[in-house]
Amino acid sequence: MNFNFYELLKLKKDPFYRPIKNLLKFHPRSIKYYKRAFTHRSSNKKDLNGVAVNYERLEFLGDSILSSIISSYLFKNIPTGSEGYLTQMRSKIVSRNHLNELGLELNLLQFVDSNISEENYGDNIHGNLFEALIGAIFLDRGYPYCKKFIFDRVICLLYTSDAADEEDSVDLGGRRII
Numbered sequence: 001m002n003f004n005f006y007e008l009l010k011l012k013k014d015p016f017y018r019p020i021k022n023l024l025k026f027h028p029r030s031i032k033y034y035k036r037a038f039t040h041r042s043s044n045k046k047d048l049n050g051v052a053v054n055y056e057r058l059e060f061l062g063d064s065i066l067s068s069i070i071s072s073y074l075f076k077n078i079p080t081g082s083e084g085y086l087t088q089m090r091s092k093i094v095s096r097n098h099l100n101e102l103g104l105e106l107n108l109l110q111f112v113d114s115n116i117s118e119e120n121y122g123d124n125i126h127g128n129l130f131e132a133l134i135g136a137i138f139l140d141r142g143y144p145y146c147k148k149f150i151f152d153r154v155i156c157l158l159y160t161s162d163a164a165d166e167e168d169s170v171d172l173g174g175r176r177i178i
Contacts, residue, residue: 059135100126
């Protein structure tokens with residue numbers, strides 16, 4: 001998708017553009033996906049067809065994309081891992097607790113459009129927003145950008161030189177992944 005000068009100028013004038021660009025570390029092409037990724041169902045927004053506009057469908061898509069990229073990464077980087085072991089490792093990486101930590105670390109709540117207070121979002125809002133963001137990236141820029149974002153924001157954070165629990169980590173060429 002090529003942008004002409006006027007389309008890019010219009011996009012950059014959107015107040016949501018710069019904060020999202022800073023979060024993503026690349027230029028979004030369509031802000032609408034990111035706005036949807038941070039729209040809570042309490043906002044009661046609907047599209048022209050009367051369909052609810054919120055992050056829940058993007059969350060579903062993002063969950064699948066995230067799982068696919070993590071699965072591929074583990075498959076390639078743990079050649080001796082059995083199916084069960086790889087499944088267990090993927091489950092740890094994409095666990096609700098870990099996704100909540102990632103969403104909290106990225107301060108995704110700052111972008112939420114909602115009609116309720118933060119106390120009423122529920123325990124998993126951070127992880128839900130993270131998955132919705134992955135879905136938005138996929139729709140906006142495709143699989144390669146999703147992969148890079150996940151590598152930069154998920155996989156690189158998994159490495160540590162002194163894994164806290166050696167039993168729950170795996171050695172990847174001298175580095176440990178928790």
